[in-house]
Amino acid sequence: MKMLFIIMIQFIFFIIKQMGQFLNVEILKQNKEEKKLNKVTYIQFWDQNREKQLNQIQKNDNNNNNKNNNNKNNNNNNNNNNEQFLPEFNSNIIFERLKHQKEFIFQINECHFINKKSRHGFRFEKISETQKNISYLLFLLKNFYFVFGVIQRKKVFFQQIFFKQFQD
Incomplete structure (x- = not known):
């Protein structure tokens, strides 16, 4: 019974990992297509x-x-x-970009805003709202899988804590 429960947990996390990889590939494909359509916009503060x-x-x-x-x-x-x-620039634009970047400190892939300081100022890539939401979900899923993966590696410790209730 215990082994069956452990196998079920491993299977669930395996499925979560596969979904994460699939979504990751889909986002990268969408990102390449959008890069072809939408050129990178430059906000040139000092040359404006x-x-x-x-x-x-x-x-x-x-x-x-x-x-x-x-x-x-x-x-x-x-x-x-x-x-x-x-320089003439809109401080609200910068604030929004920095706020967005702060929310995604742990970047999953290249679909987030790329914030690089160049000679002309800052460069930002356009991404859609759905990509933001999907990448955030991916971030949560990957961390969730990682945490429980660490617990699974220490099976003896996990069993001692979790199955103690059933043994009593």
């Missing part, structure tokens, strides 16, 4: 509207030279010009 900013700064400089204002006014204009060099 660079030419427009430079043109505006040159216009402001020309206006300042033509007006010949006081030193105080020139200093104020220079401060305003310096602010235009700051």
